[in-house]
Amino acid sequence: xxxxxxxxxxxxxxxxxxxxxxxxxxxxxxxxxxxxxxxxxxxxxxxxxxxxxxxxxxxxxxxxxxxxxxxxxxxxxxxxxxxxxxxxxxxxxxxxxxxxxxxxxxxxxxxxxxxxxxxxxxxxxxxxxxxxxxxxxxxxxxxxxxxxxxxxxxxxxxxxxxxxxxxxxxxxxxxxxxxxxxxxxxxxxxxxxxxxxxxxxxxxxxxxxxxxxxxxxxxxxxxxxxxxxxxxxxxxxxxxxxxxxxxxxxxxxxxxxxxxxxxxxxx
Amino acid sequence: xxxxxxxxxxxxxxxxxxxxxxxxxxxxxxxxxxxxxxxxxxxxxxxxxxxxxxxxxxxxxxxxxxxxxxxxxxxxxxxxxxxxxxxxxxxxxxxxxxxxxxxxxxxxxxxxxxxxxxxxxxxxxxxxxxxxxxxxxxxxxxxxxxxxxxxxxxxxxxxxxxxxxxxxxxxxxxxxxxxxxxxxxxxxxxxxxxxxxxxxxxxxxxxxxxxxxxxxxxxxxxxxxxxxxxxxxxxxxxxxxxxxxxxxxxxxxxxxxxxxxxxxxxxxxxxxxxxxxxxxxxxxxxxxxxxxxxxxxxxxxxxxxxxxxxxxx
Numbered sequence: 193x194x195x196x197x198x199x200x201x202x203x204x205x206x207x208x209x210x211x212x213x214x215x216x217x218x219x220x221x222x223x224x225x226x227x228x229x230x231x232x233x234x235x236x237x238x239x240x241x242x243x244x245x246x247x248x249x250x251x252x253x254x255x256x257x258x259x260x261x262x263x264x265x266x267x268x269x270x271x272x273x274x275x276x277x278x279x280x281x282x283x284x285x286x287x288x289x290x291x292x293x294x295x296x297x298x299x300x301x302x303x304x305x306x307x308x309x310x311x312x313x314x315x316x317x318x319x320x321x322x323x324x325x326x327x328x329x330x331x332x333x334x335x336x337x338x339x340x341x342x343x344x345x346x347x348x349x350x351x352x353x354x355x356x357x358x359x360x361x362x363x364x365x366x367x368x369x370x371x372x373x374x375x376x377x378x379x380x381x382x383x384x385x386x387x388x389x390x391x392x393x394x395x396x397x398x399x400x401x402x403x404x405x406x407x408x409x410x411x412x413x414x415x416x417x418x419x420x421x422x423x424x425x426x427x428x429x430x431x432x433x434x435x436x437x438x439x440x441x442x443x444x445x446x447x448x449x450x451x452x453x454x455x456x457x458x459x
Numbered sequence: 460x461x462x463x464x465x466x467x468x469x470x471x472x473x474x475x476x477x478x479x480x481x482x483x484x485x486x487x488x489x490x491x492x493x494x495x496x497x498x499x500x501x502x503x504x505x506x507x508x509x510x511x512x513x514x515x516x517x518x519x520x521x522x523x524x525x526x527x528x529x530x531x532x533x534x535x536x537x538x539x540x541x542x543x544x545x546x547x548x549x550x551x552x553x554x555x556x557x558x559x560x561x562x563x564x565x566x567x568x569x570x571x572x573x574x575x576x577x578x579x580x581x582x583x584x585x586x587x588x589x590x591x592x593x594x595x596x597x598x599x600x601x602x603x604x605x606x607x608x609x610x611x612x613x614x615x616x617x618x619x620x621x622x623x624x625x626x627x628x629x630x631x632x633x634x635x636x637x638x639x640x641x642x643x644x645x646x647x648x649x650x651x652x653x654x655x656x657x658x659x660x661x662x663x664x665x666x667x668x669x670x671x672x673x674x675x676x677x678x679x680x681x682x683x684x685x686x687x688x689x690x691x692x693x694x695x696x697x698x699x700x701x702x703x704x705x706x707x708x709x710x711x712x713x714x715x716x717x718x719x720x721x722x723x724x725x726x727x728x729x730x731x732x733x734x735x736x737x738x739x740x741x742x743x744x745x746x747x748x749x750x751x752x753x754x755x756x757x758x759x760x761x762x763x764x765x766x767x768x769x770x771x772x
Contacts, residue, residue, distance in 0.1 A: 199569035
């Protein structure tokens with residue numbers, strides 16, 4: 193397992209797509225920092241203002257969540273679909289014929305790289321968001337006080353979102369289709385389904401991937417934590433329920449994909 | 460199991476191996492053994508099931524029936540298979556953006572080998588100068604060499620090659636031939652599939668011929684080439700007419716090839732020499748010829764001329 197993990201590490205390191213996700217993590221996190229500081233003063237009011245409320249402080253610290261919820265699943269998809277796209281799956285399975293071992297190594301390496309993406313977004317917050325907030329008159333310690341409340345959820349979300357991408361990548365195998373499913377499905381389709389469920393059935397579809405991830409990430413998650421539309425609060429799952437549901441969103445497609453795709457003949 | 464002298468030269472055994480893809484029978488009850496210390500050619504026309512058979516050996520394809528083992532063990536039972544088996548399957552299984560050395564370091568790490576092994580095998584296949592180049596810019600021949608380097612990363616006891624000459628230039632083919640001979644000369648096992656028969660005839664010790672997924676012949680190259688049509692003696696004589704009369708009288712089958720040339724089937728020099736001497740027939744030339752691999756291959760795979768060869772278990 194260790195050997196397979198080391199091989200997967202070097203594979204990920206030599207894939208341009210993975211570095212693209214890294215390259216985007218920092219600017220996307222900065223973009224959200226800008227959005228948080230722009231909205232901190234309220235409307236109408238200051239264009240930019242330092243964060244004041246607990247939720248604003250946590251959102252600034254966890255500004256990378258928006259980047260992570262896009263980039264970690266894409267990286268998970270790339271990790272497995274790249275094998276089929278470039279036919280490297282043959283070499284991979286000749287070197288490591290126990291397929292569960294290969295998949296296990298991929299889970300581990302995606303978890304690690306997802307955490308690295310999350311850490312990179314924290315660097316963006318530390319080097320851009322916090323100094324800017326301080327320049328606007330904010331007290332940095334009031335934000336860093338929230339590290340314990342934000343960072344564990346952020347890192348756990350990153351790992352589970354990466355697993356989510358890996359799961360669908362294993363299931364679908366086609367790289368473009370898998371990326372469309374995990375990104376289009378969570379960012380577009382899920383929002384539509386949630387809105388429809390609320391409007392028609394007055395039901396909160398809080399177990400879909402994005403909503404479950406938001407529950408795990410807590411207040412830092414975009415769009416769910418504070419209210420929601422329609423004048424009624426959107427009820428998220430608890431953090432641990434969200435984590436469990438996200439785990440299932442990763443493990444279920446991964447397991448189905450293993451039996452229907454990954455275990456099949458490589459001809 | 461670890462690599463070392465004790466494990467050098469493991470036999471590769473296929474027993475009752477079958478594979479169906481839906482209603483298509485790709486491999487049909489195939490049984491043969493590849494012996495260590497020899498280069499065994501796995502020959503058959505396109506679509507005869509060679510690649511599927513090799514992929515079943517390497518656990519890439521699941522057999523419908525039967526087993527394929529290396530030293531009595533299935534491929535996935537080896538804790539670290541790259542130390543036991545090296546496989547060259549297709550020259551396209553590379554990430555184009557990956558550098559040659561990075562690809563080999565990945566393979567080295569998967570097998571638990573030191574990174575420096577990547578440089579050793581690069582040198583072995585003559586790609587040291589291209590180590591830092593991305594594989595996407597490699598020619599087919601260079602990819603074949605890199606695939607071979609990947610197979611050799613664990614210094615294995617068994618080498619499985621599927622059409623390894625594809626894309627290689629004549630120099631590369633000659634190098635590969637020498638390498639396979641050297642590898643087998645160390646007591647290790649080489650199983651190589653190919654449809655380049657003239658090339659194989661210069662390389663292999665044993666041959667396994669398949670067609671439509673079925674075994675058609677197995678044996679040493681000499682057994683196979685002599686087994687189908689037997690040895691042929693060719694004689695040139697100014698007394699060809701009298702020669703034919705003597706052969707008819709001695710019940711030797713012959714064919715008149717020209718005004719002074721006669722071919723005699725299924726006879727050996729020890730038989731024909733004394734016969735001609737006793738009849739004082741003048742000869743310009745007397746040569747012994749066996750059927751070449753290509754003619755045997757064509758006759759077997761066309762379903763003709765199975766003659767004296769029966770499938771061997």
